[in-house]
Amino acid sequence: MEDIVDLRLPDILGKYTDICKCEKCVEDMKAIALNKLPPHYVVTSQGLLYTKTNELVNQFDTDVITEIVIAIEVVSSNPRHE
Secondary structure: OHHHHHHHHHHHHOOOOOOOOOHHHHHHHHHHHHHHOOOOOOOOHHHHHHHHHHOOOHHHHHHHHHHHHHHHHHHHHOOOOO
16 A cells, blocks of 8 residues: 555645645655555565556545545644754
8 A cells, every 4th residue: 555655645735836745744754654544464466466467446536535635734734844
């Protein structure tokens, strides 16, 4: 799941122009999104293939995007840096 969030987050962040995108804020956004998404662990190439196939399912994609957007809103409203 971390790889998927890593792929999606920069594209979604690119649509926001008025928020902090420093490393600390981006890592906080990522952590919040990952804590809300179900884990998907794989240890074989077959498991990786299953996960990649699952990424194509619309609901899966919608869930990932939704949690990333919520995380962006939370962090941009309450950044932890100075």
